Amino acid sequence: MKINKDYSKVAKDSIVNKRLLSILIYTLLGIWALIVLFPFYWMLITSFKTYASYNSEFIPSLIVKNPTISNFVTAFTGVPLGRYFLNTFIFTVITTALMMVVIVPAAFAFSRLNFRGKNLLFTLFLSLMMIPTELVVITNFVTITNLGLRNTFTGLILPSVTSVFYIYLLKENFASIPDELYYAAKVDGTRDFKYMTRVMLPICKPTVVTIIILKVIECWNSFVWPRLITDDEAYYLVSNGIQQIRESGFGRENIPAMMAAVVAVSLPLIILFLLFKDKIMEGVSRGGTKG
Amino acid sequence: MEKNSRKAWLYLLPAILFLGVFMVYPLIDVFIYSFEEGYNFASGEYQGVGFFNYEYVLKDPYFLRALKNTFILVLITVPLSTALALVISLGLASIKALRKLFQTVYFLPYVTNTLAVGMVFMIMFDKTAYTDGLMNTILGVFGMTPVDFIDGPYAAKMLVLSLYTIWVVLPFKILILTTALASVKKDYYDAARVDGTTRGRMFTRITLPMIAPMIFYLVITGFIGAFKAYSDAVALFGTDLNSQEMNTVVGYVYDMLYGEGGGYPSYAAAAAIILFLIVLTITCVNLLVSRQKIRY
Numbered sequence: 001m002k003i004n005k006d007y008s009k010v011a012k013d014s015i016v017n018k019r020l021l022s023i024l025i026y027t028l029l030g031i032w033a034l035i036v037l038f039p040f041y042w043m044l045i046t047s048f049k050t051y052a053s054y055n056s057e058f059i060p061s062l063i064v065k066n067p068t069i070s071n072f073v074t075a076f077t078g079v080p081l082g083r084y085f086l087n088t089f090i091f092t093v094i095t096t097a098l099m100m101v102v103i104v105p106a107a108f109a110f111s112r113l114n115f116r117g118k119n120l121l122f123t124l125f126l127s128l129m130m131i132p133t134e135l136v137v138i139t140n141f142v143t144i145t146n147l148g149l150r151n152t153f154t155g156l157i158l159p160s161v162t163s164v165f166y167i168y169l170l171k172e173n174f175a176s177i178p179d180e181l182y183y184a185a186k187v188d189g190t191r192d193f194k195y196m197t198r199v200m201l202p203i204c205k206p207t208v209v210t211i212i213i214l215k216v217i218e219c220w221n222s223f224v225w226p227r228l229i230t231d232d233e234a235y236y237l238v239s240n241g242i243q244q245i246r247e248s249g250f251g252r253e254n255i256p257a258m259m260a261a262v263v264a265v266s267l268p269l270i271i272l273f274l275l276f277k278d279k280i281m282e283g284v285s286r287g288g289t290k291g
Numbered sequence: 292m293e294k295n296s297r298k299a300w301l302y303l304l305p306a307i308l309f310l311g312v313f314m315v316y317p318l319i320d321v322f323i324y325s326f327e328e329g330y331n332f333a334s335g336e337y338q339g340v341g342f343f344n345y346e347y348v349l350k351d352p353y354f355l356r357a358l359k360n361t362f363i364l365v366l367i368t369v370p371l372s373t374a375l376a377l378v379i380s381l382g383l384a385s386i387k388a389l390r391k392l393f394q395t396v397y398f399l400p401y402v403t404n405t406l407a408v409g410m411v412f413m414i415m416f417d418k419t420a421y422t423d424g425l426m427n428t429i430l431g432v433f434g435m436t437p438v439d440f441i442d443g444p445y446a447a448k449m450l451v452l453s454l455y456t457i458w459v460v461l462p463f464k465i466l467i468l469t470t471a472l473a474s475v476k477k478d479y480y481d482a483a484r485v486d487g488t489t490r491g492r493m494f495t496r497i498t499l500p501m502i503a504p505m506i507f508y509l510v511i512t513g514f515i516g517a518f519k520a521y522s523d524a525v526a527l528f529g530t531d532l533n534s535q536e537m538n539t540v541v542g543y544v545y546d547m548l549y550g551e552g553g554g555y556p557s558y559a560a561a562a563a564i565i566l567f568l569i570v571l572t573i574t575c576v577n578l579l580v581s582r583q584k585i586r587y
Binding site: 022025026028029032033035036037039040042043046055057058059060101102103105106108109110113114115116118121125128131132134135136137138139140141142143158159161162164167192217220221223224227228238239242243246247255258259261262265266269270272273274277280281284285 | 295296298299300302303305306309310312313314315316317318320321324332378379382383385386389393394395396397398399400401402403404405406407408410411412413414415421422423424425428458463466467470515519521522525526529530541544545548549556559560563564566567570
């Protein structure tokens with residue numbers, strides 16, 4: 001009887017302990033979630049505060065009393081933010097499209113075709129993954145400047161196209177398609193190019209989509225190269241635009257309008273992320289960086 | 292076979308062209324630049340060959356300051372962010388309800404524009420003539436005197452830069468560790484539970500050894516990433532990092548290349564190669580240590 005009693009006490013203790021532990025875990029996770037979300041909350045509410053009310057708050061207020069959308073109007077009229085968006089859009093679309101044109105045939109050749117020096121070349125490609133951009137950016141800067149391509153889309157796009165990692169990712173995926181399919185297509189008289197575009201690409205659609213999304217994120221956020229290669233506002237991308245707004249502002253230090261610009265710049269990627277979150281997270285865990 | 296071979300090279304041509312022009316050639320060229328003394332950007336001429344560029348960079352107080360900043364940043368953020376990511380991932384792995392939601396929230400900083408959100412951090416920490424700012428108000432509740440985190444003492448600026456860096460890099464680390472934790476076979480835990488193993492022992496004897504390779508991977512990529520810090524500093528302190536005493540090595544490279552103090556690709560090249568050598572050394576040391584400590 002006594003043993004039984006002790007056992008129930010131990011069981012009870014362990015339930016209490018478990019509950020305490022899980023409260024602790026949820027509190028910790030909740031705190032981190034707050035730390036992650038707070039800057040977004042702060043940019044959002046600041047962007048809806050009027051200029052006058054923001055500057056009169058000696059103690060910053062966590063709520064908006066008289067929300068206004070005038071900051072968004074200022075953000076798009078005070079600086080050419082719309083232009084920056086359009087530039088970034090053009091840059092992202094062309095860079096991503098060109099990248100696909102480059103990497104798909106390369107991945108196809110590595111996975112499907114046999115040629116002398118294939119393994120050596122592939123190893124060379126892989127070793128290029130280890131080269132930090134900082135090392136090659138210097139010569140690229142000189143090359144593009146000497147070609148007179150500063151402040152052009154060509155100069156912005158060309159060095160941003162290549163991605164060895166995506167060739168590798170796609171090649172792995174292509175290689176997993178059974179050989180029988182290829183030989184069957186060959187018997188039917190399908191040419192290699194058609195097989196690549198009509199059979200392989202559709203089968204590997206999930207990987208292709210992941211690659212495209214990751215490249216779009218990279219393009220949308222690129223800052224260093226555009227900063228080096230453009231000093232004409234007409235060719236600024238959003239990152240450089242944001243930096244420009246920070247340095248020269250809207251004529252005066254208009255923080256609510258700045259935050260409106262920040263919200264506008266952040267929103268497209270947040271929407272993209274919420275739509276494709278599983279794909280993005282899976283893609284990044286398979287080999288994204290930025291650590 | 293011959294025809295097939297030609298076709299393969301044709302398929303590879305675009306990739307080889309792009310990689311050749313924008314990666315392989317620049318890689319060779321950057322070493323050449325770094326040894327050309329007195330290189331003139333406008334005429335493309337140089338006076339001699341030697342180590343002068345390296346000597347100049349290593350004596351330049353701006354470079355030494357940038358190197359110091361970068362090292363401090365690395366030493367603070369890499370251990371802290373890795374440890375924090377481990378704690379959070381362990382927390383995530385032990386819950387069921389709300390797990391997916393937390394994971395999604397934690398990943399958000401990865402997809403945000405570093406410059407844009409950096410500005411939000413700048414405003415939260417800034418102290419102006421009108422207001423002490425949000426962070427100072429919060430710290431004031433705990434009885435601290437307001438500090439200017441953006442334009443004030445060095446330690447305060449370093450603190451904000453470290454915090455922002457950790458905020459930015461954590462999504463990647465949490466994701467990697469969560470994936471690693473999920474791949475540990477449940478059987479091990481079940482067996483340990485039958486044997487009456489305590490939670491702490493299960494962690495040190497099962498979880499940690501199983502995810503150790505991933506932790507080392509994160510430490511290595513963390514070192515590489517932190518040594519390349521630049522955008523975060525620009526987001527917080529503006530592009531004139533030298534005058535703010537907050538420049539990083541990568542920032543120094545770009546300043547040498549372009550902008551007000553720019554036009555010196557040789558110095559930029561020497562600085563970039565020094566950085567590369569530091570990163571390479573640390574990566575090799577890390578790999579050696581990890582090979583001794585863990586058996587895969």
